[in-house]
Amino acid sequence: MSRGGMRYGAGRPSYKVKAEHLQRVDIGRWHRGGFLHTGRSFTWSWHRGDEPTGNIGVLVHGVDSLRLQYMVGSDDQRRDGSQTIQLAHTACNYGKSRPWFVCPVCQRRAGVLYMRAGRFACRRCQKVAYASQSCDLLDRLWRKQSKIESRLVQHWQRPKGMRRGTYARLIEVLLDCEERRENEFAQFAARLLM
Ligand SMILES: [Zn+2]
Numbered sequence: 429m430s431r432g433g434m435r436y437g438a439g440r441p442s443y444k445v446k447a448e449h450l451q452r453v454d455i456g457r458w459h460r461g462g463f464l465h466t467g468r469s470f471t472w473s474w475h476r477g478d479e480p481t482g483n484i485g486v487l488v489h490g491v492d493s494l495r496l497q498y499m500v501g502s503d504d505q506r507r508d509g510s511q512t513i514q515l516a517h518t519a520c521n522y523g524k525s526r527p528w529f530v531c532p533v534c535q536r537r538a539g540v541l542y543m544r545a546g547r548f549a550c551r552r553c554q555k556v557a558y559a560s561q562s563c564d565l566l567d568r569l570w571r572k573q574s575k576i577e578s579r580l581v582q583h584w585q586r587p588k589g590m591r592r593g594t595y596a597r598l599i600e601v602l603l604d605c606e607e608r609r610e611n612e613f614a615q616f617a618a619r620l621l622m
Contacts, residue, residue, distance in 0.1 A: 450542040450556065451482055453496065455515070455529050458486070464527060466490045491515065491527075500546035509546045516583040518599075530583065537583060539610070566609060573605040 451474050458464055458472075466488055473483035485497035493514050500509035514530040516537050528537035531550035538550035552570070576598050581587050584602065586595040 450544055450554065451484075452540050452542050453484075453486075453529075453548065454540045455527050456539050459527050464488055464491075464494075491517065496548055511548055513541070513548065518584065535582065536577075539606075566612060569605045569609050573602055576602055576605075 453472065455464075463470055463486070469485060469487040471483050471485055474481045487495040487497060489495060489512070493512055495510060495512045497508075497510045499506045501507050511532060513532060516528045516530050517525040518528065518537075520526050528539060529541050529550075530536070531538050531541065531553055532547075533549040533553040536550060536552075541548040541550060542554045542556055544554045577584070579587070579590075579598065580595075584599060586592070
């Protein structure tokens with residue numbers, strides 16, 4: 429490859445990777461599967477077709493954190509890459525709550541974490557690529573979300589002095605952003621599998 433010339437995408441991070449190349453963990457799946465009980469440990473495996481592509485151990489410390497246990501590096505130089513991941517919860521209907529990972533890099537809530545270079549972090553921190561036609565929409569959604577998040581306390585908590593009605597409305601918009609983004613992403617993933 430030539431150096432120094434103009435190329436498409438110059439100025440953007442050049443190390444984006446596609447989502448399908450990364451191992452991912454989905455807290456919603458573990459939650460629905462009933463895995464998230466304090467003290468529980470289980471093994472989570474990935475497959476491509478019938479081929480196993482890796483696995484990790486998961487230890488649930490409690491409602492506030494869990495540990496992803498795995499080794500990183502090549503066969504002759506393996507080291508423990510395990511990470512403790514904080515969890516956050518948002519209330520939903522019928523007194524239930526929905527768990528989220530707290531991304532260990534940016535501290536934002538995330539439903540899915542991706543492993544890259546030996547550690548897990550959210551899609552944004554890991555620079556996971558979307559289908560290009562979705563980028564504009566997704567960028568807009570991220571910008572909208574960031575703007576609202578800047579008005580809230582960490583993990584979408586209500587700041588002192590903000591009216592409950594205002595807070596509820598902002599949360600609605602945030603959930604809408606996330607849902608639209610997840611939908612967009614699911615469609616993107618489906619296209620890849622076709
Ligand atoms: Zn992050």
